[in-house]
Amino acid sequence: MELFYHLGRYYMMLKLVFKRPEKWSIYLRQIIREIDSIGISSIGIVAILSVFMGAVICIQTAFGVDGAAWMPLYAVGFTARESIILEFSPTIICLILAGKVGSHISSELGTMRVTEQIDALEIMGVNSAGYLIFPKIIAAIFIFPFLIIMSMGLGLFGGWFIGVSTGAVTSYEYIYGIQYDFQPFNVTYALIKTVFFAFIIISVSAYCGYYTKGGALEVGKSSTKAVVYSSIAVLLVNLLLTQLILG
Amino acid sequence: MIQVSNISKSFGGKPVLRDISITFEKGKANLIIGQSGSGKTVLMKCMVGLLEVDEGVVMYDDRLFSDKSTTAHSSNGVNRQSIRRDIGMMFQGGALFDSQTVEENVIFPLSMFTNMSEEEKLDRANFCLDRVHLENANKLFPAELSGGMQKRVAIARAISMNPKYLFCDEPNSGLDPKTAIVIDNLIHEITHEFDITTIINSHDMNSVMEIGDKVVFIHNGEKWWEGTNEEILSADNEELNDFIFAAKYLKALKK
Ligand SMILES: Nc1ncnc2c1ncn2[C@@H]1O[C@H](COP(=O)(O)OP(=O)(O)OP(=O)(O)O)[C@@H](O)[C@H]1O
Numbered sequence: 001m002e003l004f005y006h007l008g009r010y011y012m013m014l015k016l017v018f019k020r021p022e023k024w025s026i027y028l029r030q031i032i033r034e035i036d037s038i039g040i041s042s043i044g045i046v047a048i049l050s051v052f053m054g055a056v057i058c059i060q061t062a063f064g065v066d067g068a069a070w071m072p073l074y075a076v077g078f079t080a081r082e083s084i085i086l087e088f089s090p091t092i093i094c095l096i097l098a099g100k101v102g103s104h105i106s107s108e109l110g111t112m113r114v115t116e117q118i119d120a121l122e123i124m125g126v127n128s129a130g131y132l133i134f135p136k137i138i139a140a141i142f143i144f145p146f147l148i149i150m151s152m153g154l155g156l157f158g159g160w161f162i163g164v165s166t167g168a169v170t171s172y173e174y175i176y177g178i179q180y181d182f183q184p185f186n187v188t189y190a191l192i193k194t195v196f197f198a199f200i201i202i203s204v205s206a207y208c209g210y211y212t213k214g215g216a217l218e219v220g221k222s223s224t225k226a227v228v229y230s231s232i233a234v235l236l237v238n239l240l241l242t243q244l245i246l247g
Numbered sequence: 248m249i250q251v252s253n254i255s256k257s258f259g260g261k262p263v264l265r266d267i268s269i270t271f272e273k274g275k276a277n278l279i280i281g282q283s284g285s286g287k288t289v290l291m292k293c294m295v296g297l298l299e300v301d302e303g304v305v306m307y308d309d310r311l312f313s314d315k316s317t318t319a320h321s322s323n324g325v326n327r328q329s330i331r332r333d334i335g336m337m338f339q340g341g342a343l344f345d346s347q348t349v350e351e352n353v354i355f356p357l358s359m360f361t362n363m364s365e366e367e368k369l370d371r372a373n374f375c376l377d378r379v380h381l382e383n384a385n386k387l388f389p390a391e392l393s394g395g396m397q398k399r400v401a402i403a404r405a406i407s408m409n410p411k412y413l414f415c416d417e418p419n420s421g422l423d424p425k426t427a428i429v430i431d432n433l434i435h436e437i438t439h440e441f442d443i444t445t446i447i448n449s450h451d452m453n454s455v456m457e458i459g460d461k462v463v464f465i466h467n468g469e470k471w472w473e474g475t476n477e478e479i480l481s482a483d484n485e486e487l488n489d490f491i492f493a494a495k496y497l498k499a500l501k502k
């Protein structure tokens with residue numbers, strides 16, 4: 001029962017979020033701010049994670065390929081590319097972002113709620129859900145794909161670096177593998193997923209924060225909820241989209 | 248003028264407001280007084296629609312703001328927003344936007360709802376900040392201000408749009424007596440100057456005597472007494488007297 005209550009309220013919130021903005025210029029300014037706070041500030045963690053992820057994938061695949069003598073060495077590059085582009089970059093990085101961005105958004109909105117800042121907006125006649133959440137959603141939908149593309153590149157680089165420096169694979173073979181039977185649609189598919197994930201992460205964690213009741217303790221609780229629920233939602237939608245697009 | 252008729256509100260079965268009817272007059276400082284927990288803040292929030300009333304009606308001049316039978320319709324929402332543009336409200340806790348500086352806080356409603364140029368907005372913000380005697384705090388963030396300064400910024404923000412209706416929830420609690428009187432007088436002045444309907448929650452007797460053009464005493468969620476600050480001292484209402492003459496020596500004085 002509770003679930004339906006939350007789904008209903010989530011839907012009502014989205015209706016408010018996508019109401020016509022009072023003033024586009026202010027929303028635009030907010031969007032630019034959010035791009036910075038959601039996207040630019042996440043570049044570091046995404047970069048580090050991607051390089052290490054790529055490296056580990058490369059080592060593991062090289063280990064497997066080594067054992068199976070019938071597999072060509074360029075399979076290392078090929079496998080690394082497939083897994084990074086199809087799954088690791090879009091899904092794993094988005095899960096990490098759900099943790100970082102989701103908890104940030106939820107605690108920001110939760111604090112604004114319990115200190116009556118959201119009420120203050122409402123009293124001025126501002127559509128608070130729209131003003132606070134819409135720019136975040138647009139910013140994330142815009143910036144997440146760039147983060148993911150960067151992650152793909154760095155992941156592949158991490159694999160190349162570790163593969164070549166440990167001697168597991170030669171630079172030529174790895175790069176040949178990366179290019180082997182490349183389907184550009186896979187990138188499109190990954191970016192479609194990313195856009196959905198961006199929407200879900202921001203809207204679910206904003207929902208958790210926006211409807212916080214109580215005090216500082218509850219702000220903490222809603223930011224935990226934001227991470228848990230948006231991660232679960234990302235995994236569910238991932239399954240759904242994968243089946244729909246590739247299935 | 249704001250007219251509240253037969254408002255009731257309860258939280259989870261516990262009544263907080265019971266059948267309250269009051270007329271708040273234009274161009275006057277209308278004070279709501281009462282003990283802590285008597286329901287002053289809840290009443291104010293019901294009037295501006297941050298809480299939905301269980302029963303009763305709120306009218307802003309002749310505009311219907313809150314009526315239980317119409318809250319279900321979306322048309323009511325539109326009316327609310329247009330009334331809210333005429334409302335300035337100062338919250339008990341300040342409720343300043345803590346990601347914005349003092350100046351940005353005061354400018355915010357101007358940017359949202361007017362087409363003023365940057366310069367005009369800045370002028371207006373400085374004018375409002377001057378009125379609350381905050382001259383050198385423009386670039387500070389709320390977290391860098393003292394509690395009293397935060398209240399004053401909140402008042403500056405509330406008056407920046409030239410509201411027709413001004414709500415102040417305990418504007419001078421937590422302030423020293425001198426600043427408290429400055430703030431009281433400021434609100435009083437603005438009220439008369441711009442012919443605003445001002446509603447002030449307070450439990451400070453100084454404010455009552457100083458600026459209470461009209462005083463409403465709330466006790467246990469009910470309207471217990473209503474009158475002017477001149478009448479209040481001679482009122483023979485037991486709870487009201489208990490409230491006013493809380494200190495022993497004042498009680499002795501009254502006798
Ligand atoms: N959201 C809420 N949920 C449940 N009860 C509430 C809520 N808000 C207020 N109350 C209850 O309503 C009563 C009146 O609270 P209110 O905040 O109006 O008091 P007040 O007169 O403003 O007091 P103070 O002078 O201390 O600010 C209190 O008993 C409080 O517990």
Ligand SMILES: [Mg+2]
Binds near residue numbers: 287288289339416448
């Ligand atoms: Mg109060």
